[in-house]
Amino acid sequence: MSNEEYLKELRHSAAHLLAAAVLKLYPNTKLTIGPAIDTGFYYDLDFTHPLTEDDLPKIEKEMAATLKTWETFSHREVTEKEAKEFYKNNEYKRELIDEIVAKGEKLTFYKAGDFEDLCRGGHSAKPQKDIGAFKLLSIAGAYWRGSEKNKMLTRIYGTAYPKQKELENHLTMLEEAKKRDHRKLGRELDLFHFQPEAPGMPFWHPKGMILRNELLAFSRKLQLEYGYKEVLTPTMMDVSIFKQSGHWDHYQKDMFSTIYEDDKLFGLKPMNCPGMIQVYKSSLRSYRDLPLRLSEYGLITRKEQSGELNGMFRVMQATQDDAHLFVTEDAIDEALEGLIALVSDIYAGFGLKFKAYLSTRPDNYMGKLETWDRAEKTLKAAMEKAGLEILLKEKDGAFYGPKIDYQLEDSLGRTWQCGTLQLDFQMPETFNIEYIDSDGTAKRPVIIHRTIIGSVERFIGILTEHYAGAFPVWLAPVQVVLLPIADRHIEFGQKVIDQLQNAGIRAEMDTRSERLQAKIRDATLQKVPFMGIIGDKEIVESAISVRKRDGEDLGQIKTASFLNLIQENIAKKT
């Protein structure tokens, strides 16, 4: 058995343990389901009284006591009648029983100690021994069967490991993730803030803007190399555009709109596509113009439900690094190759690992079957050629075309959906866009939609957590801070600052009348990559003593060499 399976069984058993303890403490609670998940387990319960976090330690204690009576799991097959009799007061379990019966599967009960539960199995052979350490982590609401039409149940999350040490490591990791929270770091590093008058819409501070601008400059530079042309389209347009694109029908409830001059209804764009298509349509296009790669760093606005905003990860206004490629059908392959290469280039700039998922034709697809087959084959071939592992998401494509989704992995191993690359055969029809082919006839191009960074806001949130705020030199809002030891060193410091700034380095000087230790501490907490200490010795040598934010002492360095060192770091994106 793999370690993964072992953990899964152990946690599944821990979920039963949780249920058993809850039943002892709150006998009228109705059990529903309780699976193992990647990081632990949960159990969804229907309590007669609301539960709070304060109740968790009590439940943990009961779990520990119960575990002592759990030597092993035994199971038995039961009839539908028996099962329903057992759960005569539990409509959730009866619903599950009906489903199992309908599927023609056997009904089994698993028992450990004196706790028995409807279960398909998959438990630790020796729960008492295997569940070495467990902890209940949080309490949350969850809909029965995941549908908001159903009753809200109480979900208790927990985690379990064979060894106490492993549990502790996991908890340390959670602590570490908390320290890296971009909302916390955003405030501490003075990058941005939120306030109630603009929910889900960040106020960017000067230092945050440097991150944005560097990020976009990097993206622009690469896109230029790949033949993109940048455009910018209105944030607000008459809703007739969105009626034509279909957004008004399908997405209206998530769109902001506003009345203009009493009789015109304007909508804030929730996506850039309609606008960019207007640019395409603004003149007659020849096959010689294709592929036309239009990029836009467009501001999109979407209403989000109140409970789902989450710092920079989920905002109501976002800037997307959007692009639309207008290509002839037979040039799709080539366009995709370029795109996949570009995606890899951009992610590589941040040292982020990624996985690419190919989403294939859904049941409600539009267009011709053979076009889909070809498009999927094309995407697959392009992924293969780029050396990407092909992970499939069957039937998960958009109705207008198949897509590749990119998931980034950050330094804590968490994954984030960022880039997406979608083939679209539908929008060209809807907007009736054409090009004149070499034979003089009008033909329909294909559109490839893509974002790589995704939303700039979200990406900066991810980068902040990935680097724990210690941005690489090229991104760091302040790259160098000079620390004069006494006031008489400021003059020399200013000369160094001038040199650095003239070379485009973001350098500052801490002229406060604080002790050196305090200045080092503050610069370290601000995660400034380089500190340059200036005292009498440095002035004599016409050099600065360089300390890195991780504490490494680089000793005295002449200003010119220091400049080179920084520029090297910037160029290598370290």
Place this chain on the structure above:
RNA sequence: GCCAAUGUGGCUCAGUGGUAGAGCAAAUCUUUCGUAAAGAUUAGGUCGUGGGUUCGAUUCCCACCAUUGGCUCCA
């Protein structure tokens, strides 16, 4: 939108049915200092917003707003 929790000076947090404190940050002064926090003084809050109960509400109740952990949603 749903379940649960939270909202006190810029930040982190304490506290109370009789109109509020601490540390850090800030300002001023002293100090001019060698690799992660010098010292003193001062200033700063109608306790998220609106209603209600009460002689009196930051504290109790209701509504709303925002945030957090989840669920759902993300065409």
